[in-house]
Amino acid sequence: MVPTVDADEPLVHGGDLGAARRLFPGAPEPFIDLSTGINPNSYPLPRFSADIYARLPAPAAVDVLAAAAARAYGAPAATSVAAAPGTQILLPLVAGLVPAGRAVVIAPGYPEHARAAALAGHNVTLADDIDACRDVGLVILANPNNPDGRLLTRADLLALAKDLRRRGGLLVVDEAFMDVAPSGASLATDVACGNVVVLRSFGKFFGLAGVRLGFALAAPPTVSRLRAALGPWAVSGPALAVGAKALADVRWISRTRRRLAESAKRLDAMLVRSGLDIVGGTSLFRLVRTPTASVLFHRLGDAGIWTRAFAENTDWLRFGLPADEREWRRLNAALTSPCDSQAGIGHTTAIKSKERRSHCGGKQNDRFR
């Protein structure tokens, strides 16, 4: 239960190698970034024409992208799709679709959900189960969840949406990692019911997070409101071009799903061989629970491998996928290298503890890790 959230306070996220280098200045380069759930083998970029950068994005190109997204995600139609420069920027807009009131955010989960609800003026409560969500104005959750990968069934979520609908409440399902979940789990097909908004992230599965592209799938009147807030040129020319192409590339998509699942299996095997327990995840990241998580975070960091630690769950460590054989080998070597002496590890941990606390977010934010 969280009485207040400082909505203006930035949260700490994975993917910041600048932070990694500040924390581990002596680590070998290049740093390996396993701190995110982003596919390290990106969709191949098309050759962009100069016009893509120079001209205002064309309304027709936005329509093409929306249609491709609707097909790829199983949304009813292009009119069910609002395209945005990433789902991040959509979160406060979506949270603001219902009047400020009581909101529940599922935790542990993605900390930006609580911040977005607070930004939209809601009184935010954290809950670990959707049963606590039935009489509020807004529920935000990730499915599959991050970092534990917990997958809620479509039936359970539809029942929740029905309960919420009776009181004018809205269910927001962030399906950032649904591309690698079992088919049939997405609520994209159900957004016509009116009080469900599904968020889909382009950058994670397609490995193009720098492009900034994400979608809200919703009933057409809700999509109109979101499009109005985003304005006519929300998505950049390059994002429109690569997004429409990639979302229609069914061969690449199915091959990538298979490859990511194989890589996740390989990562599990490597982590288990090192004596670690896998407690969850998706094909894009694996979550480990170990009492030595902090020691391991630092040992890997010293070896130039940046993982994701959690201030509120100090026995968790999240691993993204290595990009290539060189990275697999370096990860394996770092996991299996003989530990420093206890004294040495203790020393390392002590001198870095302050900086690490700051890396994991301030006191306020720690509640949302």
Place this chain on the structure above:
Amino acid sequence: MVPTVDADEPLVHGGDLGAARRLFPGAPEPFIDLSTGINPNSYPLPRFSADIYARLPAPAAVDVLAAAAARAYGAPAATSVAAAPGTQILLPLVAGLVPAGRAVVIAPGYPEHARAAALAGHNVTLADDIDACRDVGLVILANPNNPDGRLLTRADLLALAKDLRRRGGLLVVDEAFMDVAPSGASLATDVACGNVVVLRSFGKFFGLAGVRLGFALAAPPTVSRLRAALGPWAVSGPALAVGAKALADVRWISRTRRRLAESAKRLDAMLVRSGLDIVGGTSLFRLVRTPTASVLFHRLGDAGIWTRAFAENTDWLRFGLPADEREWRRLNAALTSPCDSQAGIGHTTAIKSKERRSHCGGKQNDRFR
């Protein structure tokens, strides 16, 4: 005076060659787009690394961009700068910085200003002069104004800001075309006063509208609120990279200012030789007033030249700058070609009038042209 604004209804803008081709299907290709105020000679794109597209934009890169923008625009510091994927997406956020109340938008001007204020819940009134703005909660205006180029003095705007400040009101100055205005006219230097937000557009002057990059310059507490709403990765990797480089390229900037001024002069001479009156503009666009604006719009359209017509000011036509000698020649030829017979022109206009109305926006939107 506008009692209501349909904030969800899209407005019609320049730059849409799809609309040009639908309206003038027989026109010679390539279409020449003079319908925007975007520099047709773009800043040269650097070669982007694959990481720029693949990885989440780094917080350090955002800081570098903010510092470059502060220097280029004359804002007090990087903490006075919120970077966004275009100023368009900032408009409703900025309009929402003050509680919903009475807002005045200067008209004729940029129609998205009134829509953004309405989206943020304000009761929007249009006024043609800032003297009508002194006792409201929010004023939005463009300086220099679009399409007439009217430039308000810094002293007048600072006096208005002072008046507004007494009642907790906010002044938003959209300086989308300030890059080509006389130096010393920008309010970027004055945002520390607390109730002034300056919007700067990257894409127009640098000719990179597809990249989507814009800035809000404001006092640091306001910048924090805007950054919180935009989230940590609002600006794409390519926009961060080219933005930081271009804004620091003082040689390109001063050379481009000179060249744009020369081109605007050349365009004026060409338009005047065709018997047209220039009534305003900036170095990035020129505004013509003529009773034959509609005929001229169609004559140019039939020749494959797309200009900007205004439903509410039917004797106005706005011209952007041709990109190269070939475009200058085609424009000159189209302007000086012997007119069709009156009967012919009348016929063309009649059959296209319905489609043109739709191009210029519906009844609601016409008020804001």
